[in-house]
Structure formats: structure tokens, C-alpha cells
Amino acid sequence: MKRKYAVAAIATAAALVLAGCSSTGDAADDGSAEGQDITLWLMGGDTPDALRDYLKSEYADATGGTLTIEEQGWGDAVAKLTTALPDAANTPDVTEIGNTWSPTFTNAGAFTDLSDMYEELGGDKLLKSFVEVGEVDGAQYALPYYFGSRYNFYRKDVWAAAGKEVPTTLAEFGDTVKALRTDSQSGFYLGGSDWRNGISWIFANGGELAVKDGDEWVGALSSDESVEGLEQFQELFTGASNAPVTEFDSTPWVNINDNDATGKPEAATIIAPGWAHWSIGDLAPDPADATKTVATWNDDVFGTFVLPGVDGGVAPVFAGGSNIAVSAASENQAGAKELVKIIFSEEYQTMLGENGLGPANLDYASSLGDDQFAKALIESAAGSKLTPAAPGWAAVEGAGILEEFFGKVSGGGDVAELAAEYDEKLDKLLN
């Protein structure tokens, strides 16, 4: 009798062990997208709901499968992608990634080679700089999803009351917004750690974040040009912005709209990605949902202009946007590629443009329209720049090094010293 119990106990233990180790079913990829249920990761809320619904219904029509869209916050996305992408059981089948992270994940082998579809999806018509960050040895892994770029929004009423005109050089811009600052209103609202906007001043002065020296990437924050730009940024932040030095991922449009408590704006000027214009304007309660407000653009109160360059013209701003890629570990390659085809279809590309997101295929750029937002977007995008295509760039962003660096600069630290210190930190991660 005793023996029997022992055997039963061993059997139970063995069963538990086996249950723990049993592999997840390896669904064979038979090359057909028919009925494959796939997951798409989108970053943040940039893709409007109408576009998401379109993808779901088109995918269902094309394959009979279900497309599940999961939204990931930009902040934790690098960490989530790093852990989910290698794992067949948890990977999204298709994922949007920040354009600047493409080199890291592409070099690590996270994505499926899409070269055979490249021509069909648009080929040379796709935004070149975004295609390049997703390429390894001439093969395309991550393709452009949409591009955006940053320009200024300003309060015409506040500017007019102070007798200010739209500036034509970067120095003039700095002087103007500094003059507009009061204790309760930023002349130019900019988070102290907001490096994605802050780097415009480095770029405008001819500086770089990192440069390729032979085969190695090295930090370039301490070059003369970069230091010059950073000093201008420091002066601008201290003189014109009331934002905390630690603010990094701000939603500046809440500051340029009238504050519901005071009826006044807290910022005379902001810089934001083009799609922010949907959130700027006169606020009224949302008829569909009383807890929310909707903003209606008012041309008498709000205006736009691109950030001027050092000697006039347009300053190079950070080229925002995303790439899209198929996870190499996905068991639904056929379904995933089907979804990619839908994304690069004329209809979807046009929908992107109509919603203020620069379409990946430049043939459809006209869908952006010809209003002031489209003009400002196209004008600022023309001079825009990407972050360095170094393999370790995602690590730099994931570790929050640039937020920390810009925070210290705007906190009033010695720019040259800080730049040298953070160049060293960049060197360790870039390659």
C-alpha cells in the first residue's frame, strides 16, 4: 500500500515537472495566411481609431483571420520589444517601432527580411532615410510607417499684445520668446529633459549627437558646434520656459490652450509634432463624452511657424516617426506579410496623410492636404534629421541618458563638462 502512494507521489511530481516544461505548440507555417490570427503592436496613440478599424476589417476580409491591435506606451516599448520579440509565444507578429530604434533591432536579427516584397510595397518611393535605418547589407527589414516633424504653435493674441512678429532666425526666436515669459506664462514651453526637441539646437548649429569614426560610433556632444547649440538651449530654457527641468515627455498643447481654471494660456509658444494640432484650439465639452473636451482650431488665436535656422531658413528638427516590421520569431509570417501589404496600400497610405501623419510612400504625400499644417509639416520635414543609426542607439534611449543629460544642462550645469561626461556614457552604449 505504501508503495502505491509513493508511486502516485512520484507520478504527480513528474506530471508537474513535465507540465512546466512542455513546449508551446509549434504551429507549422504552411505559407498561407488563411485564417491566421495575428497581433499588431502600435506605439502610443498616434494611429487614430479609424485607421485601426480599417486595418482590422481589411485583414479579416483578406485572410478570414482576426487582427488584434495592442497599444504599447512609448516609454517602455524598448524594454517590451527586447523581451517579447525573441519569444515565439509572446511576440507581436507585426510591430511599429520608433524609427531611431530600427538599427538596434534590425542588427540583432529581430525582424524578417522583407526585401522580396520591397518593390511591391513601394520600393524607391518609400521615405529613404527611414528605409536606410531598417536596412542591413542592402536587405530591408524595417520599413517606414509614417513620418512627422516638429514645428511651432504660437498664440497670435499673446504675441500681438506684446507687439511680436514671427522670427526669421534662431537667435531672434530666442529673444522673442524670452521677452514673452512671465511668472505665470512660458514664452516657449519646453521640458528641461525634452531632448527630442532640444537636439534641434544642436543640429541647427551644425552639431551631431554621435558620429561614425572608422567602424566605431562615438559621442559628439562635446564638439564645438554641439556645445554652442547646447548653450543656446540652456539659455533658452532658463530664459523662456517655466517647465520643470525634469519634464521629458510632455504634452505641451495643454499649456498653449486656455487653462480652464484661469482662462489664460500658460505658454505663448510650443514646439510639437504636427499631429498635435488636433489637440490645440478653443476648448469645449465633448458632446459624446462629458468628461472630455474637444479642441477646435481657431485661426484668430493660434498660428504655426517652422523653427527658423541660425542664418534664417529652416532649422533641422528631429525627424519623428515610426518604422514597421515583421517579427522574425512570429509563427504567422504569411498573415503578418498580408497585413504589411494592407498598410502599404494606396488607401491606407492616403488615410495616414489625411490624418496628418506623413505617409511612408511619398507618392501619396499630397494626401496631407495644403492647409497650414501640411505646409509646416512638409517644410520642417525637408530639413529634419534622424538620430545616429548606431546599433546601440535603442540602448541609449532605453537607458534615459539623453533625458538625464538635457535635464542637467537645463538645470544650469557647465555645458562643456557635461557634454564630455555624457559622450563617455554614449561611447559605451553606441556600438
Add this chain to the structure above:
Amino acid sequence: MTDTISRDVTAAAPAATTKSARTPDVTRRRISVPHLLLIPAIAILLIGMGYPLVWQIVTSMQEFGIQQQFGKPADFVGLQNYLTLATDPTMWQVVGRSLLFCFITAALTLIVGILLAVLMTAVGRTARLTLQISLLLAWAMPVVAAMTVWIWLFDDRRGVVNYLLDMIPGVDMNRFSWLSNPLTFFIVASVIVIWMSVPFVAFSAYAGLTQVSDEVLEAAQLDGANGAKRLRYIILPMIRPVIMIVLLLQLIWDLRVFTQITMLQDAGSKAGEFDLLGTYIYKLGAGSQDFGMASAVSIFVLALTLAISWFYVRSLLKEDEQP
């Protein structure tokens, strides 16, 4: 009476197992059923805790980055990761900050918790029940939900805390940014962590207090001991075992605190001077994809935890040996 309490507490502590291990082994020819019945438990422990630990130790001796995460073989580098850590001033700053945070927070939690427990014994039934239910609710609140509310409370624009402080004449707290400065950041973090852990301490201490016999207290009272003296010389020594284990648990929890800090960083700043060990490891590993170094720091934290616990385990053993 104290004896039972101390034995109860010991049973809960991991140290208890060491005692049974000391009893001389009786060699038997046939493996008995009780031994076999231990197998599932041990197997689950080995798989659930042993495997990650071994993986962690192995990884901490490798150069393991994003390439390795996607399948490239990892280079064995021996103790190189540990050497890099030992010579990295940032690491020691984080360790110092974490220890300071953990000791201050755990001590304050304990003081507030014990005072609440004493209060519970002193007040009437209704007040005690109200207190207990409030504490229970605070304890049961999901961390993320509680953090969201706390972050709103300390919001620099619309936070209630700034609003109320600003109403005090002569105090200008309008737009005071609590989370931009490491000192005020960790004060806020500490307040939140204390709020979340006080209920556990209060209930444990209260359970201990109910075991203090009335006769002893009455005798002390007759001898002329006032309330403070009774607490200091009679009650606290009697519930010391409970307090010790609760303190140890608090120290370990506060050393490993992660969710609260990372959520405050999302609301404030992700800069290095706002890091404790938990967020430091997360940034190294998940953030900058240096899993080798992240594992090395994790193993270091494990060693640190063992070092903190060691004194406690020893004192427990000593207490047990006393007749």
C-alpha cells in the same frame, strides 16, 4: 506566553528549517513515504526558484546583450561584470541611496505601525474597527491604482498637496515640483511606501499585543509604571520577536522596492540620481539591454539581502537556544 509567540514567529521564518537539519540523520535502508512526498515540493522549488537563480548567476558571468537575446552565443567573461560594477561609482551611489532609503523607510514604517497597533488596543470597539477596515483597504489597494492617486496628489499643477500647503500663510508651494529634486522625490516615495506597508506592521504588532497578558501589565501598574514605561519595559520586549521579523521583512521589501519608484520616475524624471537598485537593474537590463551587468547587480542585491538577514537569523537562533 512569550515563548509561544517566539515559537510561532520562528516557524514563519526561513531560519526554522536550519534547526531540523541539525538533527542527526537516521539512515534507513528503504526510502520512506514522507521523503517521497517531499519530492514534488522540492521539485517545484528547484524549478521555480533554482532555475532562474542559476540562469542569473550564469548570465552574470557572460557578456549578454541584445544580440545574445536574439540568439547569438554569449561570451563567458568570468567575474569581469562584477569587477566593472565594483569600480563603478554610480553603482555605489545607488547602493548607498537604496540602503539609506530602505533603513529610513522601514524604521518609520515600524514606528507608525506600532503606534497604530497600540492605539488599536487603547480605543473602543467602533474606533478600532474603523481603523482596522481603513488599514485593510489601504493594504488591499492595487499598487498601480494607489500610485496613480498619489501621483495626482503630488502633481505640481493641480495636486491637492500643493493646494493645501499653499493655503498656509507665508508658504509658497504653488507649482512646487516634488518630483524634480531627488530629496523631495524620495520623501514622496518614502511616504507612499510607508502608507502601503504600515497596515501589515500594524496588524502584526496588534496580534502580538493581544498576547501580552493583562496580569503582567496590572502588576507593573501596581508597581507604579506609567503608560510610557509599560510600553518601553513590558510591552515592547514581549512583542520583540514579532517586531524583529516584521522589521526584517520591511527591510527586504524596501530594498527591492520597484513599482513605486518606476511610476514616480514616469511622472517625474528618469535621470540616474532618482534610481534605487530596482530601477537601476531595470534600466541596465531591459532599458539598455545589458543583461550580463543587470544579472550581476541582481546577484549583488541577493547577497546584500542575505547579509541583512544574516544578523537576524543569528539572533533568532540564539534566542531559540535560550532555555
